Amino acid sequence: MASSSSLRDDFDPDVLRCVLVPDAGREHRPTHASSLLAWYTKPKRKDRIVELGCGTGIVSAYLAMNYDVEVHCIERNELLARLARETVKMNSLEGRMFVHHASCAQVRELFSAEQFDIVVSNPPHHLTGMPSPLKLRRETRSIDFNEAESFAEATAYLLRNRGKFVFVLSCEHLMFWLSEFVKRKLQPKRLIPIYGDPKRDAILTIIEGVKNGGIGLKLEPPIVLKRV
16 A cells, blocks of 8 residues: 555545535435545536536535536436435526436437536446345446446537546446446546555545547546545
8 A cells, every 4th residue: 555645635525515405315425426526526617517427416516616617417316306406506506507307328318419528427336236225325326337338428428529527436347437438439547546444445436537538547646535
């Protein structure tokens, strides 16, 4: 494991505390992955952003609140899409944040191709199913491989040439995601491993890439969420 001096220490785990969101109950709560996605995505002024799988909209709301950008949110779950619209109202983001109840496979019905500067996503991390007695938790934490492919396909469709995508992904299926990105000319450019414990394997990765970008991947210093 890298020494403490080589760790990235600028991550703020409480970055989302400024955003008001409705309570979705114990089945769906913001996680470190949400905070990582919001923290790492640093759009330029007037960028158009789309979030795939926005949940209650906390990441999109953060971006809309802190940058002069327009954010569109895609959420397939009807309850979460409704709660995301409540997030818009609670944070007075009308005209800057727009929620669409749709799946990634339906984005072609909503937008013309290459309309966005940045695509962000914290997709479900379990691609082989995650047993849970809680229905909403099962639906938002797990998808099959075909549904996962639709995230990559939607990214390629929505993103302009040389546009940027940022995903927070589980390490378990990292090679699957990298393969799907490259297949669609979404070139990964930066990777940050995320550790929950410096003595254990990485649990998440942040991937930043460019549509039609050149080959060349930088492995950045890791982030440790819990130091021991």
